[in-house]
Amino acid sequence: MHIHPLITDSATLANLCARLSNSPFVTVDTEFMRESTYWPDLCLIQIANSEEAAAIDPKARDIDLKPLLDLMTENDEVLKVFHAGGQDLEIVHNLTGKTPYPLFDTQVAAMAMGLGEQIGYSNLVETLIGEKLDKGARFTDWARRPLDKRQIDYAIGDVTYLAELFPKMLERLRKTGRGGWLDNEMERLGDPASYANLPELAWTRIRMPSRKPEVLGRLKAIAAWREREARSKNLPRGRIAKDETIADMASHPPREQSDLARVRGLSPNWAQNDIGARLMNAIAEAQPLSEAEMPPREDRKPGLGKEGALIADLLKLLLKVRSRDADVAPRLIARADDLELLAAGVRDLPLLTGWRNDIFGKDALALVEGRLAFSVRNGKMVMSALEAE
Structure with a gap:
């Protein structure tokens, strides 16, 4: 491979992207810093196919990234391959409002190969290729210039090994007929809505035990205010206000701006400065959360109850057994929320269709409907059909 x-x-x-646009796939990775900023600071982009690899410096003076971004988001003939690419996709979305398409994530694919739900890149390389990666440059300051050869070699290694990994994984998936199993996961990963970070939805990421509409309405307003402040100042959300501070103000709102001096986690200066005034305006304008926006209760399932919770636990046990038998990560088959919905009587679920139904869904439904039982024989757990009464 030419580096x-x-x-x-x-x-x-532009010349590199013109050549890569004729490839069946490209492997992509990025290096960025975001410890002190709201927006990730893109520092390096690495890209490769089976013949060549390069690192691109997005901080280079006057460099135009449009050919690369067009390759990522406009060329649907080239498959874009990432490993655990969520943050890489977020960066592309921040720059373009779109996500790379079509998309393949090797960490997601590993779930269908029985390699675990979140296998690390170095472990995947060692498992499938037998190479140990140099991790020495992992915690480098990618924003500092110039970058030395070891840093660049380390970064490019991520995409060159990925270009070797991907065909091996694809071949195994084809042989086992499991390629189609990944469609829903890849679609979910590539959904642009996942990376929009809308201020109006920021409150949903904050844990809040209260179910009072007025409290949750203030939580929504304050969280949206924080999101906008963090964006405008390009600071991490926590540097504006911690989650627990926001939750506390939602439950016990300050009546006057001067009260902000006594709110734990806020600067006393907020009692008289502009940011404090904007916070108080957000609190004053907050409306009780509408019924449609109210989060589901802790069990999150209609009519689940205590017995339903026990049934959901049995379903989790069945999922563990079936995923082990199929040598596939449980999360690829069903999520905990889906199991609780099934226990509560919901039937319109992905786990009851296609390959998921074959591996797990039909037995899960039989268990819920009393047509399947667990038992222990010779020290091993087995399942047997029950005769109808």
């Missing part, structure tokens, strides 16, 4: 020198000019990048 290019670090690309720092638009013409070289």
Whole structure:
């Protein structure tokens, strides 16, 4: 494989992208910093196919990333391959409002190969290729210039090994007939809505035990205010206000701006400055949460109850057994929420269709409906059909 020198000019990048646009797939990775910012600071982009690999410096003066971003989001003939690509996809979405398409994530694919739900990249490389990765540059300051050769070699290694990994994984998935199992997971990963971070939905990421509409309405308003402040200042959300501080103000709202001086986690200066005034305006304008927006209760399932919760536990046990038998990660078959919905009587579920139904769903439904029983024989757990009464 030909490894290019670090690309720092638009013409070289455009030529690279023109060649890569004829490839069946490209492997992609990014290096970024976000410890002190709201938006990830993109520091390096690595890309490869089976013949060549390069690192691109997005901080290079006047470099035009459009050919690369078009390759990512506009060219649907080239498959984009990532490993645990959520944050890489977020960066592309921040730059374009779109996500790479079509998409393949090797960490997700590993679930269908019995390699675990969140296998790390180095472990995947060692398992399938037999190479141990140099982790020495993992915690480097990618924003600092110039980058040295070891840093660049480390970064490019991520996509060159990925270009070797992907065909091996694809071949195994084809042989086992499991490629189609991944469609829903890849579609969910590539959904642009997952990366929008809408201020109006920021409150849903904060744990709040109260179910009072007025409290949750204030939580929604304050969380949206924090999201906008963090964006405008390009600071992490926690640098504006911690989650627990927001939850506390939602439950016990300050009446006057001067009361902010006594709120734990806020600067006393907020009692008289502009940011404190904007916070108080957000609290004053908060409306009780509508019935349609109210979060489901802790069991989150209609009519689940205590008996239903026990049935859900049995379903989790069955899922563990069936996923072990099929050598596939349980999360690829069904999520805990789906099991609780099934226990509560819901039947319109993905786990009751297609391959999921064959591996797990039909037995899960039989268990819920009293047509399947667990037993222990010779020290092993077995399941047997029950005769109808």
